[in-house]
Every structure is written in C-alpha cells, then in structure tokens.
Amino acid sequence: MAEGVQYGLSEEKERRLGMARSGALQGIRRRLVGEPMFKRFGDNQDSFASSSELAPTRLGMAVEEQWPAFKLVGFGFYYAWIWISYNSNVLVSPGAAYLPPDTISQTYLFSTLALSLALVALSIGRRFTERMMNRVSVAVVASLVAGLATVGLYAASAPEASGALLVVCAVLTGLGTSVIVLRFGIIYSKVSARDAVMYTAASFVFACMIYFVAIGLPAPAGMVIAALLPLMAVVSTLPNAEFAVEEGALPERASRSANMFFVRLLIAVAVFSVVVGVARGFAVPHSVAANMNAEGAVIVFSSGVVAAALFLLVGLLRRNFDVGRLYYPIILVVAACILVTPLVGGAAFGGQFVTVGYNCFVLVIWCLLAYVAYSSRLSPILVFGLGRGASALGTTLGWMVGLALVRAYGETGLSLEVVSVAMVFALLVVSMLVLNDRLIGEALREGSKVASAPDAPQGEGDEGVEARGGAAEFPADAEPSAFEERKPGRYQQRLSAVAERCGLSPRERDVFELLVRGRSIDYIAQNLTISFNTAKSHIRHIYVKADVHSRQELLDIIDREGE
Structure with missing residues (x-):
C-alpha cells in the first residue's frame, strides 16, 4: 500500500515537472520568436477579461449605459480647472489681490512647461504609458497630486510664502494633469468627428458653468472646488473600459499620408500657440490679480457662448460635420485680435480677444487630434501626447517671449505694431502652406474611408x-x-x-x-x-x-x- 502511494506521488511529481518544463519551453519559444509579452484583446481574451484590475465594474457600466456621455463631458472638469487656475484669482490669497499678477504668470509658465514635457515624455515611452493608463490607482494618485498642488498654489500666493513652494506646486499640477489629458485623449479617440465636436463643445459649456460657480463663491470655497476638479475628471473616466484594450497593441501602421498630416498638424499647433502666447504675454503687465475675475469672466463666457453655438449647429446638422470648416474662421479671428492689440496699447482688453480665439482653436485642434487617432493606426497616446504637448509648450514659450520683450524694451521702445504684423504673417503662412482647409478636408475624407474599411482581407x-x-x-x-x-x-x-x-x-x-x-x-x-x-x-x-x-x-x- 505504501509503495502504491509512493508510486502515485512520484507519478504526480513527474506530471508537474513535465508541465513546468512545457511552460519553460513555451516561455523560451516566445522570447526567441519575439512574441510580445502583452497581447491584443482579440489575441488573448481569456487572460484579459479575467483581470480584476482592468475589468470594468458593473456599477461603472451601469453609469455608462445610463449616461454614456458622462466620460466625454467629464472633459469639462479638466478644462474648468484650467480656466479657474489661469483666468481668475480664486487661487490667489486675499493678501496678494492687488499685486501684479506675477503669481498667476509663474504658475502658468511652470505648470504648462511641466505639462508639455510630461506629455512628450509619456508619448515617447508609449509602452510604459499604456500600462500606466490601465491602472486606475495611477490616475487617482495623479489627480490627488494635482488637487493637493492646487491647494499649495493658494498657500504659495501669500506675500510671505516661499517662491520655491510656488514652483514646486505649479510643476506638480502640470505632471498630475498630464495623466488626465491622456485618459481623455484615449476616450475621445473612440468617437467620430461629429461626436468629438459635440462633446468637446458640451464640455466647454459645462466648464463655463463650473467656472462661474467657483468665482461666485467666497474664498476659500472656490479654491476647494478647483482642488476637487482633477479628481472629478478622473472619476468621470472610470466607467470607461477602453484603457486596458490599448495595452500591448501592435506598433502603429498608419499610412504615410496620415503621418504627414499629423506632422503638419503639430507644426500648425506649435506656431499658432507661440503666436497666441506672445500676444498674451504682452497683456500681462496691464492687469492685476484683483481684476482677473472680471477679465476672465469675459473670456470664459465668450468661449462658452461660441461652444454652445457650435454644439447647436452640429446637433442640427444631420450629416457629418466637417470640423475643418472652423479652421480658417478661427485663424482670421485671432489674426484680427492680434492686429487690434496695438490699438489698445497691448492692454489686457486685447489679450482677452486673443485668448477667446485660442480657446476656440484648442476646441478645434482637440477634435482634429481625436479624429486622427480615431481614423488612423496612430496610438491616441502618441497623438494627444504630442499634440497637446505642442500646444502647451508653444503657449509657454510664447508667453515667456512676449513678457520678456515688454519688460525689457517697454511699449515705447518696441513697436507692438511690427510684432503684431509679424505674428499675423506667421499665422497666414502656416494656414496657407503648412496646414490649410483643403488638407484638413482631404485627411478627414481619407480617414473616413480608412475607418470604414476592414483591416485585413476577409476569408483568409x-x-x-x-x-x-x-x-x-x-x-x-x-x-x-x-x-x-x-x-x-x-x-x-x-x-x-x-x-x-x-x-x-x-x-x-x-x-x-x-x-x-x-x-x-x-x-x-x-x-x-x-x-x-x-x-x-x-x-x-x-x-x-x-x-x-x-x-x-x-x-x-x-x-x-x-x-
């Protein structure tokens, strides 16, 4: 009897050793053949669906079914944070209300610089970023860092606070919100151009409502709302199940025309952002923190009205809306605003018009980036990382150049008219030679064909x-x-x-x-x-x-x- 038991145990041990050897050989074969460690959803559905970390919860899916637009309109939480942080004095302590707006300027510069560098780095290390985007804990931690840093900005704005605290908090807001940008980029890459325009416009209107609630509340209630917005933005993306699907996708096989259009789009975004940044930098010395609510209200309300009108226009159209039709009107509006700026002496009044035009430009560019990611094989992390990164980096550099020129030479020694004409010339060159409405229309039509065509011949x-x-x-x-x-x-x-x-x-x-x-x-x-x-x-x-x-x-x- 003992020998039988011993024989049975020995047989079981040999069976397990055989399974171990088989698994080891399969692992070696994978490494030799070059099989990727992370497979696409269709290639490995068993392991994919069984992951408790990545599988969407039933509560999340219930929210998505009852209100599928929540994850898209949630983009308004993020943009409301931007408007409150940079177009109001909500994050300025009462003791610094009548000082020059250096606090807001430094916050904007360090935050957007950190945002742009983080987005570019995350887009370059796409494989690592895909795994990071799949972790809800990473997104929540990033939002909490951005929220706590927002509170830190309020404390750092006090006259007796250390300047190092302001820099650290501003950088942390940029790093934290970079994860939020990419999460929304992944979500928007799943919708058509028409839906992207409508949901982005609705998000702007939603952000406008949050902005006026925040600036209407007494301090520090508005600051608390601003600090919670990054977390709310991440929460709105939790019902979505798209993030894990992207992990381990095969390398991009986008067409040459799609790649060229994306490069042209990046150049146009960068040039436009630099021009707008310079114009906004001219207006900084003309305002004080106490007036930022009034000035920001004009900017945000005007942007919200334009977004609402666009939402209604696209909603009434039964056919697909060509977002490229908005490109030239926005270029012309911004060019006109830049030319008007010298007539008002580079005052904040001129900068308000430029900022409104820039907000409209951001809306259009976000929709174009969404459609590039939707219709091509380019990764949404690459598209939105480089696209939004170029926008943030361009405005940061432009802001620094404009502010430095005004402070170094003054308005009398430096002709704003010459600078304005040069910026308008740069806009026209880019809009006619680098990226014009014809190229946008062709890209959208080609993208529609690619999106509707099968990826592989059927029946093979x-x-x-x-x-x-x-x-x-x-x-x-x-x-x-x-x-x-x-x-x-x-x-x-x-x-x-x-x-x-x-x-x-x-x-x-x-x-x-x-x-x-x-x-x-x-x-x-x-x-x-x-x-x-x-x-x-x-x-x-x-x-x-x-x-x-x-x-x-x-x-x-x-x-x-x-x-």
Missing part, C-alpha cells in the same frame, strides 16, 4: 485575421459547423434569451450576434460602422455581463439555453 483563415488583431477562434468568414445544423428560428430565440438575461444594450446585442457567429473584430467594426476599439469595448462589456472569459464559454451559455 485564422492567420489573416490574427495578423491584424482580429480575433479569435474562427476564420473571418467561416462559421462553426455546429451553427449550420441549428434551426435559425430557435437559435435566434436562444440568442435573444441570453442577451435579455445578461442585460445587453441594443448595440451590444448587434455585436453579440456577430461575435457568436465567429466574426472577427475587424468584421464587426466594418459591419456595424463603428471603430475597431469601440467594437473591442462592446465585446469586453459582453464578457463581463455574461460572466465569461472567452468566446467558447459564451457559446456554452447559448447551448445550455436550449437544454
């Missing part, structure tokens, strides 16, 4: 599907033989029953029916006219609601439904 078997990340266990055009034996009527009833019991939304039911037929993610996206990443998001929701980890388990549920 498993290899053709998996090579482009399409999913799964069946060829793209092949269906399981067991399906052919089932009666369509009864099987459709099973599908409806499973979908009803799992609480699938109408769009998820459409994806569900194609998924169980063995269709790839590419095919589902093309057939339902949705983006590749949106299709992956719906599949992920289906797995969570059905409490399964693979397509096979989903098919087993359908089979049990008929028993």
Whole structure:
C-alpha cells in the first residue's frame, strides 16, 4: 500500500515537472520568436477579461449605459480647472489681490512647461504609458497630486510664502494633469468627428458653468472646488473600459499620408500657440490679480457662448460635420485680435480677444487630434501626447517671449505694431502652406474611408485575421459547423434569451450576434460602422455581463439555453 502511494506521488511529481518544463519551453519559444509579452484583446481574451484590475465594474457600466456621455463631458472638469487656475484669482490669497499678477504668470509658465514635457515624455515611452493608463490607482494618485498642488498654489500666493513652494506646486499640477489629458485623449479617440465636436463643445459649456460657480463663491470655497476638479475628471473616466484594450497593441501602421498630416498638424499647433502666447504675454503687465475675475469672466463666457453655438449647429446638422470648416474662421479671428492689440496699447482688453480665439482653436485642434487617432493606426497616446504637448509648450514659450520683450524694451521702445504684423504673417503662412482647409478636408475624407474599411482581407483563415488583431477562434468568414445544423428560428430565440438575461444594450446585442457567429473584430467594426476599439469595448462589456472569459464559454451559455 505504501509503495502504491509512493508510486502515485512520484507519478504526480513527474506530471508537474513535465508541465513546468512545457511552460519553460513555451516561455523560451516566445522570447526567441519575439512574441510580445502583452497581447491584443482579440489575441488573448481569456487572460484579459479575467483581470480584476482592468475589468470594468458593473456599477461603472451601469453609469455608462445610463449616461454614456458622462466620460466625454467629464472633459469639462479638466478644462474648468484650467480656466479657474489661469483666468481668475480664486487661487490667489486675499493678501496678494492687488499685486501684479506675477503669481498667476509663474504658475502658468511652470505648470504648462511641466505639462508639455510630461506629455512628450509619456508619448515617447508609449509602452510604459499604456500600462500606466490601465491602472486606475495611477490616475487617482495623479489627480490627488494635482488637487493637493492646487491647494499649495493658494498657500504659495501669500506675500510671505516661499517662491520655491510656488514652483514646486505649479510643476506638480502640470505632471498630475498630464495623466488626465491622456485618459481623455484615449476616450475621445473612440468617437467620430461629429461626436468629438459635440462633446468637446458640451464640455466647454459645462466648464463655463463650473467656472462661474467657483468665482461666485467666497474664498476659500472656490479654491476647494478647483482642488476637487482633477479628481472629478478622473472619476468621470472610470466607467470607461477602453484603457486596458490599448495595452500591448501592435506598433502603429498608419499610412504615410496620415503621418504627414499629423506632422503638419503639430507644426500648425506649435506656431499658432507661440503666436497666441506672445500676444498674451504682452497683456500681462496691464492687469492685476484683483481684476482677473472680471477679465476672465469675459473670456470664459465668450468661449462658452461660441461652444454652445457650435454644439447647436452640429446637433442640427444631420450629416457629418466637417470640423475643418472652423479652421480658417478661427485663424482670421485671432489674426484680427492680434492686429487690434496695438490699438489698445497691448492692454489686457486685447489679450482677452486673443485668448477667446485660442480657446476656440484648442476646441478645434482637440477634435482634429481625436479624429486622427480615431481614423488612423496612430496610438491616441502618441497623438494627444504630442499634440497637446505642442500646444502647451508653444503657449509657454510664447508667453515667456512676449513678457520678456515688454519688460525689457517697454511699449515705447518696441513697436507692438511690427510684432503684431509679424505674428499675423506667421499665422497666414502656416494656414496657407503648412496646414490649410483643403488638407484638413482631404485627411478627414481619407480617414473616413480608412475607418470604414476592414483591416485585413476577409476569408483568409485564422492567420489573416490574427495578423491584424482580429480575433479569435474562427476564420473571418467561416462559421462553426455546429451553427449550420441549428434551426435559425430557435437559435435566434436562444440568442435573444441570453442577451435579455445578461442585460445587453441594443448595440451590444448587434455585436453579440456577430461575435457568436465567429466574426472577427475587424468584421464587426466594418459591419456595424463603428471603430475597431469601440467594437473591442462592446465585446469586453459582453464578457463581463455574461460572466465569461472567452468566446467558447459564451457559446456554452447559448447551448445550455436550449437544454
């Protein structure tokens, strides 16, 4: 008996050793072949859906189903923080109210400089950034750092406070909000151009409302609201399940035309931001912190009115809205405002018009970045990291140059007219030669074709599907033989029953029916006219609601439904 037990234990030990050797050989084979450690969603759905860290919660999905726009309009929390921080005296202590606005200037410069450098660094290290974006804890910590640093800015604005505290807090706000920018960039990369315009415009209107609430409250209540806004922005992104889908994606295979358009867009954003920064730098010496609420109210209200009008205009249009139509009008408005600035002596009044134009430009550029990420193979982290980074870096450098010129030479020694004409000339050159409305229109039309076209030829078997990340266990055009034996009527009833019991939304039911037929993610996206990443998001929701980890388990549920 003892020998039998010993023999059984020995056999079990050999079996485990064999499994260990097999696993080790598979690991070596992966390293030799070069198989990536992180697979795409379609390539490894089992391990992906079972991750408790990455899987969306049912509460989060319930919020998303009841109010799917929450994660998009939540962008307004972030922009409200920007407007409150840089267009009001909410973060200025009462003792510094009538001092020159050096505190706001230094805060803006150090914060935006840290933001731009962080975004560029995160976009360059995209693999690391993808894993970081997947961690909710990282986003929450980043928002808390930005919120606490906002409180620190209020304390650092006191006359007796140390200047080092101001610099440290300003840098921390830039570093913390860089994570928020990329999270919203990932979300906006999943929507069409029309939806991006509408939700961005709605976010601006929402931010406008928050701004006026914050400046209308007595101190320090407004500061508390501003400190909570980064956390609220992150909370609004939590119901979204798109972040984990991006991890381990294959390298970008964007077309040459898409790459060239993105480079042109970056150049235009950088030049425009520098020009606006110089114009805003001219206006800094003409204002004091006590007047910033009145000046900022004009800027924010005007920006909100433009955003509301744009929201209504796009909402009334039944066809897709060409965001490129807004490009030239904004260029002309900003150019006119820059030319008006010398007529008012470089006063803050002229800077207000320039800032309103810049806010409108940011709205358009954010939508263009969203569409580039939506319609091309470029990573949204790369697109929004470099795009928003170029904008922040350009305004920072321009602000520094404008402020330095005015302080060094004064308005009498330096002709504002010459500088204004030079800036307008730079805008016109960029808008006509580097990035014009024709190039934007062509890029949008080409992007529409790319977004609606399949990524891989259908019907080429498993290899053709998996090579482009399409999913799964069946060829793209092949269906399981067991399906052919089932009666369509009864099987459709099973599908409806499973979908009803799992609480699938109408769009998820459409994806569900194609998924169980063995269709790839590419095919589902093309057939339902949705983006590749949106299709992956719906599949992920289906797995969570059905409490399964693979397509096979989903098919087993359908089979049990008929028993």
